[in-house]
Amino acid sequence: MSKKVEFVKGLKDVETTDLKARIQEDELRLKKLKFGHAISPLENPMSIRELRKDIARLKTVLTQREQGS
Numbered sequence: 001m002s003k004k005v006e007f008v009k010g011l012k013d014v015e016t017t018d019l020k021a022r023i024q025e026d027e028l029r030l031k032k033l034k035f036g037h038a039i040s041p042l043e044n045p046m047s048i049r050e051l052r053k054d055i056a057r058l059k060t061v062l063t064q065r066e067q068g069s
Helices: 003-010 016-039 046-068
Strands: none
Touching (some): 003 046, 016 046
16 A cells, blocks of 8 residues: 555544644644755755645545544
8 A cells, every 4th residue: 555545544543633733743843844954955855745745634634524523
C-alpha cells in the first residue's frame, strides 16, 4: 500500500481532539521548517512538501468526521 493509504487508515482509531492537536503540532513544525529553510538550506527540502501534504490529509479526515457526525 502507498504511504497515504496507510497514513489515513492509521487515523481511524485516533480521537478527534488528538487529531486537532496533531494538526496544530504539525503546522508549528512546518513553520519552523520553512523558517529554517529560509535561513539555510535544509538537508532534505522535500520534507516540507511531505509535511504539508500530511497536514492536508489530517484536515481531510477531520472534515470528513465533522460532516459525517
